[in-house]
Amino acid sequence: MVRPRLLVVSMSLPVTAKRTGEETWSFTMSPGGLVSALLGLKEFETKWIGWPGVDVHDAVGKKALSIALAEKGCIPVFLEEVCDQYYNGYCNNILWPIFHYLGTPPEYRNDVIITYQSQYDAYKKANRIFFDVVNEHYQEGDVVWCHDYHVMLLPQYLKEYNSKMKVGWFLHTPFPSSEMYKTLPSRSELLRSVLTADLVGFHTYDFARHFVNACMCILGTEATSEGVVDQGKLTRVAVFPIGIEPERFINTSKLSEVTEYMKKFKSDFGGRKLILGVDRLDTIKGIPHKYQAFEKFLEENEDWRGKVLLLQIAVPTRNGIGEYQKIKDQCHGLVGRINGRFGSISSVPIIHLDCSIHFHQLCALYAITDVLLVTSLRDGMNLVSSEFVACQKGEKGVLVLSEFAGAGQSLGAGALLVNPWNVKEVSNAIGEALSMSREEKEKKHQINFQYVKTHSTQQWADDFMNKLNEVTSKAEQETGKAPHELPQHDVVQQYSKSKNRLLILGFYGTLTKPNKNQERRDEGMNLELHPQLKERLKALCSDPKTTVVVLSRSEKSVLDQNFGEHDMWLAAENGMFLRHTAGEWVTKMPENMNLKWIDGVKQVFKYFTERTPGSYFQASETSVVWNYHYADAEFGRAQAKDMLQHLWAGPTSNASVDVVQGRYSVEVHSVGVTKGSAMERILGEIVLQNKSITTPIDYVLCIGNFLGKDEDVYTFFEPELTKKTMSSPYYGSGPLKKVSSTLVDVKGDNYFSVAVGNTHTKASYFLDSSDDVVQLIHKLCTHNNP
Numbered sequence: 001m002v003r004p005r006l007l008v009v010s011m012s013l014p015v016t017a018k019r020t021g022e023e024t025w026s027f028t029m030s031p032g033g034l035v036s037a038l039l040g041l042k043e044f045e046t047k048w049i050g051w052p053g054v055d056v057h058d059a060v061g062k063k064a065l066s067i068a069l070a071e072k073g074c075i076p077v078f079l080e081e082v083c084d085q086y087y088n089g090y091c092n093n094i095l096w097p098i099f100h101y102l103g104t105p106p107e108y109r110n111d112v113i114i115t116y117q118s119q120y121d122a123y124k125k126a127n128r129i130f131f132d133v134v135n136e137h138y139q140e141g142d143v144v145w146c147h148d149y150h151v152m153l154l155p156q157y158l159k160e161y162n163s164k165m166k167v168g169w170f171l172h173t174p175f176p177s178s179e180m181y182k183t184l185p186s187r188s189e190l191l192r193s194v195l196t197a198d199l200v201g202f203h204t205y206d207f208a209r210h211f212v213n214a215c216m217c218i219l220g221t222e223a224t225s226e227g228v229v230d231q232g233k234l235t236r237v238a239v240f241p242i243g244i245e246p247e248r249f250i251n252t253s254k255l256s257e258v259t260e261y262m263k264k265f266k267s268d269f270g271g272r273k274l275i276l277g278v279d280r281l282d283t284i285k286g287i288p289h290k291y292q293a294f295e296k297f298l299e300e301n302e303d304w305r306g307k308v309l310l311l312q313i314a315v316p317t318r319n320g321i322g323e324y325q326k327i328k329d330q331c332h333g334l335v336g337r338i339n340g341r342f343g344s345i346s347s348v349p350i351i352h353l354d355c356s357i358h359f360h361q362l363c364a365l366y367a368i369t370d371v372l373l374v375t376s377l378r379d380g381m382n383l384v385s386s387e388f389v390a391c392q393k394g395e396k397g398v399l400v401l402s403e404f405a406g407a408g409q410s411l412g413a414g415a416l417l418v419n420p421w422n423v424k425e426v427s428n429a430i431g432e433a434l435s436m437s438r439e440e441k442e443k444k445h446q447i448n449f450q451y452v453k454t455h456s457t458q459q460w461a462d463d464f465m466n467k468l469n470e471v472t473s474k475a476e477q478e479t480g481k482a483p484h485e486l487p488q489h490d491v492v493q494q495y496s497k498s499k500n501r502l503l504i505l506g507f508y509g510t511l512t513k514p515n516k517n518q519e520r521r522d523e524g525m526n527l528e529l530h531p532q533l534k535e536r537l538k539a540l541c542s543d544p545k546t547t548v549v550v551l552s553r554s555e556k557s558v559l560d561q562n563f564g565e566h567d568m569w570l571a572a573e574n575g576m577f578l579r580h581t582a583g584e585w586v587t588k589m590p591e592n593m594n595l596k597w598i599d600g601v602k603q604v605f606k607y608f609t610e611r612t613p614g615s616y617f618q619a620s621e622t623s624v625v626w627n628y629h630y631a632d633a634e635f636g637r638a639q640a641k642d643m644l645q646h647l648w649a650g651p652t653s654n655a656s657v658d659v660v661q662g663r664y665s666v667e668v669h670s671v672g673v674t675k676g677s678a679m680e681r682i683l684g685e686i687v688l689q690n691k692s693i694t695t696p697i698d699y700v701l702c703i704g705n706f707l708g709k710d711e712d713v714y715t716f717f718e719p720e721l722t723k724k725t726m727s728s729p730y731y732g733s734g735p736l737k738k739v740s741s742t743l744v745d746v747k748g749d750n751y752f753s754v755a756v757g758n759t760h761t762k763a764s765y766f767l768d769s770s771d772d773v774v775q776l777i778h779k780l781c782t783h784n785n786p
């Protein structure tokens, strides 16, 4: 099978560069799990795009570094002056703490606007720089795999530029509950961008669920078992727990150098039991909590004093950030205190090392460890746990693992899970691990070893890529059916040529002001006519060759209020009532329409409104709608489900009604009340009142932001369907009889059906927002005089 080339994009490259001369560079491996994990991708032709860990300002240096990195399959991204504000600022001081439930750091609380905004600007700039580099190296067919919170805007930049690029985004950290995520000022922009990717991946179900939930609460998208649906477009969201490259650890542990280290360390530690900690010195790793728990253990277990050593490898990280300096001091203080309390002339209970160690030493330590202690307060996965499992030999050690690490979900069965905030619990777990029987330790180890062996990095990447390919090939199949961007030039040209035009316009989302933030809570507010439309509509409607119909689900009074002054047709309640603004309302309900169900439905809606804060309902003459735009989204949805049960069991059980679920609404109306079905009657009335009509309608433009059930209006005028409709009994016996053969003359090039803000539609074309509708109307009314 030919695999596509893979462009991996992450903030850091796997190597950190150091300048050794004008044109010479040396490299060390970058720390952290993301790098370790991605180095395990062997079966793809991979180019890695990222920051080389240094600022380079001169062209000679950049060129030399690019050449040296190219030999390692790496492409540098030079971030220059934005680097500090971007990496230390927005990424690691805003996104990182929020994603790990630490909240916004204190310094931002007094300086939210300046600090936040300048750092977010740097974030945007940096993402643009990443975009430029990806673009420069992208070849058709490549897959672009974006990693982590550093590049959340990248999917959007890539897709805007080339919608055919296959783009995946994977988050290595937790995605927090929406309650925490909501505090981020740029919350919706980041979510929207991530949703443009073809596939979005997380380590655990919790993180995926939180993401889907945040989209639902903040953007008002829908959740399905496959992912997030926004305006009909589905973004797949799935869970891919990362692994390690087990063979690398297993084989390295067998090397003689490693065996030598094992012997040496054992002798250095003087027969004491070894508790090991390996973490970047990061606030989320809970190192102070680990020390406090160990102190408690020593306090309560006098017998173990002098017989156990806690060795903590605290790998330096993010030195440019104040919080990371503080945590270092805090750890040093605690170690001093505990060593002072429980140490002796010949030994101390804690060795804390502020450094990284050689891979062979790391494997040797993993191999001889009795207890690996992981007390992360939050951790995306924690690969150290898996590495420890892979390296264990002889009598096995025990994994004590924080329940707040992603690894807790995959290695929990073979570990002692702990809440790192509960010092006593961790202390007890240390005791339990140290005294566990050999058999029990072996049993636990085997469970985890099987998992680690079978869930490799390669497997993880294969799963992600297979899913991405599946998703994108499905999307390609569907692209043929997708609507095209409205060719506005043709729309205007055909308009100029035509003699009798019909314009059918929706109201909400079509002629109202667009929701700028694109957040759910703003949706219910935009019920007023777009401010730039008034004059333009006036001009449009005063053209004698143009008939304008506003076809909305709104009530008569709302249409009167917004459009009463123009020379046009108003079709309220999805066409159940119709009037020309010069005349009175007439009822256009089908005969024998039974509306007896309305009172019962109103009672159910009233009941749920009282019990759902922020919800409300509106009853018109032919339908009842319950809205929960302003209610808690998740609760609103649960209530809506419950409401459906009540409706089906009660007032709608024997009634001929449709119950339609909108994004934040439940609507009940008589069967078949759709905009498309109303079109026939509307057209009949227009013709009837326009007795002098001599020219057939030779231009139809239908624009809306309609519910799925109302999209039948887009197909109503399609040339083949129009012919069918013309010969239907309705026309034969009704008011259109006389003009039926000459009523509508649309052949396709003079018919435009347009969905606003929705590319998953039956309409042939789309426009992005009502701002575009305003522009278009402007062009139509100035077509002779632009």
Ligand SMILES: O=P(O)(O)OC[C@H]1O[C@H](O[C@H]2O[C@H](CO)[C@@H](O)[C@H](O)[C@H]2O)[C@H](O)[C@@H](O)[C@@H]1O
Pocket: 011, 012, 031, 032, 033, 034, 035, 037, 148, 172, 173, 242, 317, 318, 379, 380, 381, 382, 383
């Ligand atoms: O490059 P740094 O800023 O120094 O940070 C190192 C990496 O830390 C984070 O790693 C995460 O990825 C691991 C693998 O998926 C996961 O096991 C761990 O729980 C995470 O914390 C960060 O997400 C990376 O971007 C950094 O490179």
Ligand SMILES: O=c1ccn([C@@H]2O[C@H](COP(=O)(O)OP(=O)(O)O)[C@@H](O)[C@H]2O)c(=O)[nH]1
Pocket: 030, 031, 032, 033, 034, 036, 037, 278, 279, 280, 313, 315, 355, 356, 357, 358, 362, 381, 382, 383, 384, 385, 387
């Ligand atoms: O001196 C060291 C010790 C460990 N590690 C590696 O750092 C990674 C830590 O990954 P983890 O997922 O546990 O946490 P992260 O640092 O990514 O948050 C592991 O692969 C370790 O082998 C390292 O780079 N240098």
